[in-house]
Amino acid sequence: MLTPFELLRVLLIPLFLGMGTLRLLGIQVKSDPLAYLGLSWVLGAFATALLVFLWLLSGSLPASPVPLELSALGLALLCGGLGRGFIPAATPPKPRQVSTAENVLFGTVLALLLLLVCMRIIDASLFPVLIGDEADHWAMKTQILWESGGFTETWRAAMADPASVYHKDYPLLNPLLQIWVHAHGDEFLRVANRLPIQLFSLAGVLILAGALYRLLRPSAAALFLCLAVAPGWSQIQARTGDADFMVGLGALIAFVYAIRGHSTREPAWTRLAFIGVAFMLWSKNESLLYLLSFLGALILWSALRPRRFRAALRWKRSYAWAFIPLFILILHHGFNRYFGITSTFSKHEEVSLLTLLYGNLADNGPKVLAYFSSQVFFKPAHSNFLFPLMLMLMISLRRDVFGRASLALPAMTLCIAMIGVLGVLIASPVDVQWLLVTAAERVSYQLYFCWLFWIALTTSQLRVSRALSPRPLAA
């Protein structure tokens, strides 16, 4: 078990590194005060995992965590210094005319929700990582890597053993963060190892709160936040060390800050959006489906609105930051290829996913659709009807929605992503009933926060309801 001092180091060093990285992008506390700590944790965890990966690649982890910590602190100072010296900070948002009562309500709700998520994390720590994907996939993958002392021959042998761990091709961000925790303990940990992953739930609430507060009236933003934190899916994600929420969080950061970068023309937000994509891509393999969904939406939109698309194609310097997600994509797939790690889903007995989809459509299609309609889309306790609500808004406001890239592109991405999830489940080479029960909800709600943000964005941009939209900006 970690001592309080070790626990503090495990948490504060990545947070500090995150702050330095944010400054390098041009973001400081006042740029987005509500989301700042959440963003710091996400970026810090991402950078920490990259550092751990480099240490492991260079041989093995040092016997003491101190060199690792010093390298993280050094990197934080370097990033912060470079940011202060060369990168202009993003302009803080203009103050808004908001009633004090509404602000107090929003603040109280946010504080209560953060407290609740903290309680979920603490309560879950009563039980160790024993069952489910957090144990079988993520903790096991970490344990093999940890006990092998890095990417050694022992690790290669374990990866070649079909029974050692499932889904060996899953990305390393989650296991690397667990390694960061283990590096601080005397023995292999079975509770604290999931803490950095659980903290993404807290970060998600802060980031969503910052995004909603800018779009909606504070009271409406508070209501939307409740919709985000209440569902069973949100509860489970705060309690486990699964990577599903990480995928959604990366997608949310990409979505929120790409929109903000587009509307404010501040390059800092676009840079942050690219980091969100990279974070998503290194979290879990579904992220590739979401990236392809975005590319599909881009192609569709370019066909629907060719002039606007051509106008938007103008090169901006901040687009160069796309090298980060590209680097992560190459790193992840190159790593798997180098070590001969293949996906259980992309190929099954040398048959491609598309062939499987075609072959299983008649058998699995009705089962998957029936399950989704009863357990995913229309199950109020979990979905809050958000996906159907999103479709309703898309259809009823189609002219306005498809006239704006900021609404059309995410809407199409989210719909194609859902079709993709359905397609993968239908094509699945394993028993579809088992897959539906064990994975369907978890995977299909990965983009839940994005659905919620899209609804808020549409409500705000199209002024769908006066009760939800903010009052005009102060002069």
Add this chain to the structure above:
Amino acid sequence: MNRLTGFLLLSVLFVTGTNSLISLGKELGALDPVGLGESITLGEEDRIARGLALCERKLSGPEGREFELYRSLRSHSEEDAQVFLLGSDPLRTLAAQSHLRILLHPRTIWRLDRLPEDWRQKANALGKPVYLVEFDRTERVALEGTCALIHSGRSIHIWRLRSEQD
């Protein structure tokens, strides 16, 4: 159209928002301060014991058996050991296999409904230390003589296969 959409949106948000508030209120009200205190103060072994007991309770099995098994195998077996679980209840044996696989890694945990006829030859061919765990004494006759009993507890018996030289 916009008005109707706005009305529908507000209606859905009102219903789902109310449900969410009720659910959040219930969750906040159900927080157990004693449990939260324990979450902070308990040692890792106690948490493992609790986690295993909770899983056993869910399967209506005797509590504490898996923890006893975990402790005993961890202290008595080598890291490259091959552990075979023999149980008459497939669901409970499967659960035990799944938990021990995580807790006792890098030991390999297998599950058998019953011992095959030529099990001894197969076990010796593995070239690694072999342990057999009996739930509810199903194979006692077959194991006595070929294995040494290293732990006997609450309806669990752990045997170590003697090597051919023994």
